Amino acid sequence: MPTPTGAPGHLPSWQEWRSTMHKTAESVLAEAVTFAEARHPDLSVSGLLAEGEPSWVLREQGAEAAMIVLGTRYLTTRQELFTSTAVALPVTAHARCPVVVVREWEHALEADPFLVVGVDGSPASQAAVDFAFEEAALRRARLRAVAVWQRPLLGALDEEAALGECREALYEAVAGRKESHPDVDLHHEVIAGHPVEILVRESRHALALVTGTRGLGGFAGMLLGSVxxxxLHHAQCPLFTVPTS
Structure with a gap:
């Protein structure tokens, strides 16, 4: 005859469930630490099993971190915004340090590796440019600074003049960085189109894409800027999102 739930010597069902979850989580965590140590034996690797809402725990643990690294899987916009599976969006929006989101698939890289940074002249964009130069120097990669000019719905009176202003803003955004990172091979380009579409396209064969958390023209109340x-949803390579210092 089965022992009734709650009887002496038998854990209530919710405690059994919690115990099972802890054992499973500890096993997964131990495997992750072992994997990281095997791949990078010179690193000091530690694990922490924490209880709580994932995005909140990660933000708290990352308060003094140099970077937060997240994996991701395909989620619809609704899932990312409104379900308990949403982690990347709130962590990226509120973290005090850069956040990198690593895709679950491997993508094709060019033989000559490069990073892409999106530039729009905003304070967040300037922080992203600084970070991108540092990462490019660290990885001995080229850096492509991309500014996207979006045609007004009603058209521009002088398109060439508008593009010229955009190019000038791009040059100003990267000015001086080359002096502090002389080994970084810098290319900059202004491309007409939709910012998300252009940056996603440029990310296809990149080592990483770097953006700020909120650029020019963002809407108040949004967790992140629209771009x-x-x-975050569509980049084809690891995405670094850099907050304004």
Whole structure:
């Protein structure tokens, strides 16, 4: 005859469930630590099993971190915004340090590796440019600074003049960085189109895409700027999102 739930010597069902979850989580965590140590034996690797809402725990644990690294899987916009599976969006929006989101698939890289940074002249964009130069120097990769000019719905009176202003803003955004990172091979380009579509396209064969958390023209109340949200969902390479210092 089965022992009734709650009887002496038998854990209530919710405690059994919690115990099972802890054992499973500890096993997964131990495997992750072992994997990281095997791949990078010179690193000091530690694990922490924490209880709580994932995005909140990660933000708290990352308060003094140099970077937060997340994996991701395909989620619809609704899932990312409104379900308990949403982690990348709130962590990226509120973290005090850069956040990198690593895709679950491997993508094709060019033989000559490069990073892409999106530039729009905003304070967040300037922080992203600084970070991108540092990462490019660390990885001995080329850096492509891309500014996207979006045609007004009603058209521009002088398109060439508008593009010229955009190019000038791009040059100003990267000015001086080359002096502090002389080994970084810098290319900059202004491309007409939709910012999300252009940056996603440019990310296809990149080592990483770097953006700020909120650029020019963002809407108040949004967790992230519209471009940052768009590339978070669709970028084809690891995405670094850099907050304004």
């Amino acid at each position: 940052s949200q768009g590339v």
